[in-house]
Amino acid sequence: MSKQSPLDIPKRSRSTAGQPGTEPSRRFCVAPMMDWTTPHYRYFARLLSRHTLLYTEMVTTGALIHGDTERLLRHNAAEYPLALQLGGSDPKELAHCARLAEQYGFSEVNLNVGCPSDRVQNNRIGACLMEHPDKVAEGVRAMIEATHLPVTVKHRIGINGRETWEDLCEFVDKVSAAGCRTFIVHARIAVLEGLSPKENRDIPPLKYNWVYQLKQKYPHLEIIINGGIKTFSECHEHLQHTDGVMLGREAYHNPWLLAGVDPEFFGSETPITSRHDALTAMYPFIQSELDRGVFLGHITRHLLGLFHGMPGGRQFRRHISENAHKPGAGLEVVQAALGKVRLLQPQTEAATSA
Incomplete structure (x- = not known):
C-alpha cells in the first residue's frame, strides 16, 4: 500500500465536521492578530460576547x-463561531488546509492578503499577493471546491x-469571479518596503470612503470594514455603509468593550454583567490549562486590559505582571489581583463598556 501524501486527506461532509455549517454573522468581528488572538484570548472573548465572530492568528499552510497540525488547530468548542485564517x-x-478547517470544526476559512511583514513577503504570502490577483483567485477557487465552509479574504x-x-x-x-463573496477590507494600503508591520498599522492614511465605495460598486458582495x-x-x-465591522487592537487592549456587543449589535442580552464575573468565570478554564502544564503568564497576559480605566485596574495589571511568570504560579495570583479592584455595580460597569 502506498504511503499517503500529507495533501491527500479526504474532504469530509458538512455533517461530519465539528461545527454545523451555518454561515456566521460578520456584523461584528475581532481581527486575527499574531500572538494575540490565541485560544486563551478567544475563550475569554467568548465569555464576553456570544455573537462576535472570532478569528485565529494567521497559520501558514506550510x-x-x-508541522504539528493538532497543536496549531487546537481550540475549544466554546469559542464558536470561530474562523481559521490561513497564510x-x-x-x-x-x-488541503481548507479541508482541515472543516474537519476541525471551524466556522469559516479566511485567506490573509494583508500582512506586510518581511517574513511573510519572503514566502510570497500576505499583502504582497495583492500584486497577483489571478493567483489569489486561483487559491480561493481551490479552497471553495475543497470545503463547504465559507471562504473569505482579508x-x-x-x-x-x-x-x-482601479487596482483595488x-x-x-x-x-469574486472565483467565488469569494466576503471581503474584509483593511482601509489602508500596505507599504512593503520601508515600514514595519507596526508602522503599517498606523502610518498609511485610512480611506474608509474607498471601502464604502466598494460596497456601492459591488452590492451583491459582503464588505466588512x-x-x-x-x-x-x-x-x-461604518455599518451605514458596509455589512460589518472588524476591530483589532481596541478589542484586545480593552476587552470589556466586547461585553456590550451583543445588546448593541445583535439585540440580545450580554452574557456577563461585570468584569469581576467575567474573570471568575475564567477560573475553571485557567485551572484546566494549568493542569495541562500551561504557564500562568501565557493565559493572564490576555486579561491585563480587563479593568482598563477602573479603580484598581493598574494594581491588578501590576500584580499579575509581577507574579504570573514565577515558577509554580497558579490561580491564587489571579485571585489576589482581583482583590485589588473595587467591585462596582453592574449598571456602572455597563455604562463604561462602549
Whole structure:
C-alpha cells in the first residue's frame, strides 16, 4: 500500500465536521492578530460576547502541512463561531488546509492578503499577493471546491505600486469571479518596503470612503470594514455603509468593550454583567490549562486590559505582571489581583463598556 501524501486527506461532509455549517454573522468581528488572538484570548472573548465572530492568528499552510497540525488547530468548542485564517498561496496547499478547517470544526476559512511583514513577503504570502490577483483567485477557487465552509479574504485597499482605485477593483473583480463573496477590507494600503508591520498599522492614511465605495460598486458582495475602529459610535457609522465591522487592537487592549456587543449589535442580552464575573468565570478554564502544564503568564497576559480605566485596574495589571511568570504560579495570583479592584455595580460597569 502506498504511503499517503500529507495533501491527500479526504474532504469530509458538512455533517461530519465539528461545527454545523451555518454561515456566521460578520456584523461584528475581532481581527486575527499574531500572538494575540490565541485560544486563551478567544475563550475569554467568548465569555464576553456570544455573537462576535472570532478569528485565529494567521497559520501558514506550510506549518499546518509539515508541522504539528493538532497543536496549531487546537481550540475549544466554546469559542464558536470561530474562523481559521490561513497564510499561503499554493492552491493545492490552500485546498488541503481548507479541508482541515472543516474537519476541525471551524466556522469559516479566511485567506490573509494583508500582512506586510518581511517574513511573510519572503514566502510570497500576505499583502504582497495583492500584486497577483489571478493567483489569489486561483487559491480561493481551490479552497471553495475543497470545503463547504465559507471562504473569505482579508486584504488591504492596495500596496505601494498598486494603490489606485482601479487596482483595488481589479483585485475584487477577479477574486469574486472565483467565488469569494466576503471581503474584509483593511482601509489602508500596505507599504512593503520601508515600514514595519507596526508602522503599517498606523502610518498609511485610512480611506474608509474607498471601502464604502466598494460596497456601492459591488452590492451583491459582503464588505466588512477594518482599520482604526475604536468605539461603538464609529461602528454604527461604518455599518451605514458596509455589512460589518472588524476591530483589532481596541478589542484586545480593552476587552470589556466586547461585553456590550451583543445588546448593541445583535439585540440580545450580554452574557456577563461585570468584569469581576467575567474573570471568575475564567477560573475553571485557567485551572484546566494549568493542569495541562500551561504557564500562568501565557493565559493572564490576555486579561491585563480587563479593568482598563477602573479603580484598581493598574494594581491588578501590576500584580499579575509581577507574579504570573514565577515558577509554580497558579490561580491564587489571579485571585489576589482581583482583590485589588473595587467591585462596582453592574449598571456602572455597563455604562463604561462602549
